[in-house]
Amino acid sequence: MDKEKQLALFEKGVGLRKIPYIAIGGGKGGVGKTLVTYLLAKRLSEKGKVLVLDADMGLPDFYILSGVKPQKYLEDYFEGSATLDEITTPVDRNFDLISPRSGNDYLLHLDPKMAVELLNKLDEFIVDNYDYFLIDLGAGIHKINQLIFSSVDYPVLVLNPNIMSIIDAYGVIKTVFSNYRRTYYYAVVNQVRDKREYTKTVNVLEKSAKSFHKNIHVEGVGFIPYSPKVAMGEIPKDLFRYADTILENLLRDGYKRETKGGFWGKIAALFRH
Numbered sequence: 001m002d003k004e005k006q007l008a009l010f011e012k013g014v015g016l017r018k019i020p021y022i023a024i025g026g027g028k029g030g031v032g033k034t035l036v037t038y039l040l041a042k043r044l045s046e047k048g049k050v051l052v053l054d055a056d057m058g059l060p061d062f063y064i065l066s067g068v069k070p071q072k073y074l075e076d077y078f079e080g081s082a083t084l085d086e087i088t089t090p091v092d093r094n095f096d097l098i099s100p101r102s103g104n105d106y107l108l109h110l111d112p113k114m115a116v117e118l119l120n121k122l123d124e125f126i127v128d129n130y131d132y133f134l135i136d137l138g139a140g141i142h143k144i145n146q147l148i149f150s151s152v153d154y155p156v157l158v159l160n161p162n163i164m165s166i167i168d169a170y171g172v173i174k175t176v177f178s179n180y181r182r183t184y185y186y187a188v189v190n191q192v193r194d195k196r197e198y199t200k201t202v203n204v205l206e207k208s209a210k211s212f213h214k215n216i217h218v219e220g221v222g223f224i225p226y227s228p229k230v231a232m233g234e235i236p237k238d239l240f241r242y243a244d245t246i247l248e249n250l251l252r253d254g255y256k257r258e259t260k261g262g263f264w265g266k267i268a269a270l271f272r273h
């Protein structure tokens, strides 16, 4: 491949050493971030190798939804008692998970220099072994969520049609814009009854965000309908076609380049206490 072409691909995020980093957040608890992450990861794993990082440092539960039991955790890697290979748990063909241990803020007390080194290795590991990297964020707007949301290629907000969840998603946008100047956001509305409800929800969010600052853009990329089966712990097959639409809309134009420098380099700011 000639250099120019390579560079163009790199710019689009599909280059040799660059893969899409997608974060699924939204502020409010229980809106369906983990479900959406799972649906997207499962579909992406049919196109390439996917790694999901459960970044809910309080109550990580992606492993429960995906029906696996990690043998080693993110902290084991940072403590030096496990390799990156050992902390990745296969969920499905082409679909791996890295999960932290429950209720542990160990990561925040790492030596900054060591943290940066370990994060760089993690970055290399991801780019060398995977085609897509998804991060399932916990609820709330802690610094780690802000940093991740401001540094990924695709910040995806999950919200429900109810006003409290719209307010929380708006709160995330306001905070991440104010602290990191990120302007472009994607929205997925979960638990909708019909398409009208989806459009209305995205419009309210987009309008509120725009009235906070005119440079902010919120792009609705799709919805997931309310499904009683999901509430019973099952994932009905028909939900995957909604995930397909979301991925199509999300990945269609490549990402809006707002992040300069490496992702983990930015996350390392967490450790500069």
Ligand SMILES: Nc1ncnc2c1ncn2[C@@H]1O[C@H](COP(=O)(O)OP(=O)(O)OP(=O)(O)O)[C@@H](O)[C@H]1O
Pocket: 028, 029, 030, 031, 032, 033, 034, 035, 036, 056, 137, 138, 139, 190, 191, 192, 224, 225, 226, 227, 228, 229, 230, 231, 232, 233
């Ligand atoms: N489309 C849906 N239809 C019905 N129930 C749903 C749907 N999406 C999510 N749920 C239910 O809502 C609950 C929360 O979902 P999920 O764990 O994905 O949310 P979350 O945003 O990741 O929560 P947390 O903030 O705790 O991380 C689960 O019990 C799930 O079964």
Ligand SMILES: [Mg+2]
Pocket: 033, 034, 035, 056, 061, 136, 137, 138
């Ligand atoms: Mg969750």
